Amino acid sequence: MARPDGHRKTEHRRRKCIEYTKRWRERNWEAYLKSHREYMRKNDRRTMESRRHALENPEKHRAQYKLKNALWRRRITRPSVCQLCNRQCKPQAHHHDYSKPLDVMWLCRPCHYAQHGKRTHVWREGDPL
Secondary structure (H helix, E strand, C coil), X not given: CCCCCHHHHHHXXXXXXXXXXXXXXXXXXXXXXXXXXXXXXXXXXXXXXXXXXXXXXXXXXXXXXXXXXXXXXXXXXCCCECCCCCCECCCEXXXXXXXXXXXXXXXXXXXXXXXXXXXXXXXXXXCXX
């Protein structure tokens, strides 16, 4: 059973954490700036690459977005096995036609790579990764 003062305790902990973080940042400002700049440099590069890829491949980006949204809204469900090799896994969606965003083939990573020609071998049950 939840305590009536649970919210206040949680808020108190959060406030203490924020205060601690501020004090730590003040004492270690140079180290904080260095790590923050590094983090932003890496993430900004990833963000820019992602945006560039979306602009260069709008149909692909739109199909991936619609599929992600349908999964999130539970209009479709992700199976627990690969459709090619029947391996238990968390399969990835492979679009044959981006104009049909919800018409996908659910493949494990090795089979998905093989579909794109990145690897030639299609893995079967018991094969090493």
